[in-house]
Amino acid sequence: MVLNSLLFTFIAYGIMLVIALCVAAIIKGIAFIVQRGGKAAAAGTGKKES
C-alpha cells in the first residue's frame, strides 16, 4: 500500500506539473494577445493621426 501510494503521488506530481505548465502557457498566451491588441490599437491611433 505504501509503495502504491508513493507511485500514485508521483503520478499526481506529474499531473500537477503538466497543469502548472498549461496555466503558465495560458498566462503567456493572454500576455501575447493583449500585447498584439495594444500594438494594433496604437497603430490604428497612429494612422488616424496621420
Place this chain on the structure above:
Amino acid sequence: MLILQLFQGIYTFFLNEPAIAGGRVLLIAVGFLFIYLSYKRVLEPLIMLPLGVGMLAVNGGLMVFEAGQMGNLFVNPLAGNAEEIMYFLQIDFLQPIYTFTFSNGLIACLVFMGIGAITDIDILLAKPFMSLFLAVCAELGTILTLPIAIAMGLLPNEAASIALVGGADGPMVLYGSIMLARDLFVPITVVAYVYLGVCYAGYPFLVKIIPRRLRAVEMDWRTIPQVSPGAKFAFAVITCAFLCVLFPVAAPLFASFFVGLAIKESGVLRFIEFLSGPLLYGATFFLGFTLGALLGVDIILNPKVLILLVLGVIALTLSGLGGIAGGLIYSKISKEPFNPLVGIAAVSCVPTTAKVAQKCAAAVNKKAMILPFAMGPCVAGVITTAIITGVYISGFVGEAPIFFRIFGS
C-alpha cells in the same frame, strides 16, 4: 451535590469518567493558550481567537439533558438523519452554521471568494514560470506526506486529507478533508490552522539553511513588467474554466477563488468591498468559532489525532524544504539576481509566507526588497494546491476511486 447541579458545567466534571474530565480541563487550558497567543499575535488572531473562545466554551459548557445524557448547546456534528438535524437546528445555536456551511464546504468557498478579492496576481502574470516552478517545488510536503501517513497507519483517504496541510491553505484543507475524511475533518483543519499560525514563527529558522550571502541578494522590483487589468481579468476567467473542466470535484473551490479575482480585476467596487470585507471576515470568524465549538473532548480521545499532529509538522516542513530547494535551483538558473528566500513564499498561506521571506531577507540586508517577487509564488501555491486537492479527491473518493482502480484495494 444538589447545589452543584445548579452549576452544570462543574457538576458534569463529577459525572464524567476521569479521562474525559481530564481531557475537558486540558482543552479548556489549550483554549486559553490559543487566546493568549492570538492576543500576543504569535498565532493568527483572525482565526485562532474565536477558535480558542469556542473551545473553552464548549468544553466548559457541558450539561445534563433528558435521560441523563450529556451535551452542549453549541453544535452536534453527529446529527445524521433529517429528523435529528431538524431537532438540533432548533436546539444548538451553531447548528445552522455547521449544517448549512460546514458539512457542504460552503464556508471554505466563502473564505476563498474573499481571498480571491484581495489577491494581487501581478507578479504571477509577469513571471509565470518562476512563480509556478517554485510553487510546484513547494508541494513536496503535500506529495510525500501521503505515503508517510499510510506507513503510519492511516487509511489512504485520511492520509490524502492530512497531506493537504502541506499546501498550507486553511480553506483548502477544510474543503479537502470534508470531501476525503469527514470523520477527521475537525482535527485535521484545526491542526492545519494551528500550524499555519506557527509557520510565521517556525519558517525563519528553517530558511537558515540558505547561505547568508544568498539570503542578502537584492532584487530590483522596478524591472517587473506592468500587467494590464484586462490580462488579469482574462487570466481569472480562462484559468477558472480550464481547472473546472479538469477537476469538477474541486470546481466549487476554483470557482470561488477565481470569481473573487475576476471581481477584483473588473473593478466592481461594491462587490469588491463586500467580498473582501464582510464576507471574508464574517466567514473567517464563524469558521474559527464553529471549529472551536467542534473541538470537544471526544476529538482528543481519538488516537489518530496524535498521528495527525506529527504528520502536520512533517507536511509543512517538507513543503518549506521543497520551496527552499526550488529557490536555490532558480537562483542558479536565473540570469537576473534572485534571492532564494522567495522559494519559501511558494508554500502559499497567502500572504504569511511572503511576509516571512521579506522579514528574513531584511534581517540580513535592510535594502533587500523581495516582497513583490514573493507574492507571485505565494499565489501560484494556491493554484498548485488546488490542483493537488482535485487530484486527491478524484483519486480517493467517489463511486470508483481512481487510486483503487489503478492499484486495487
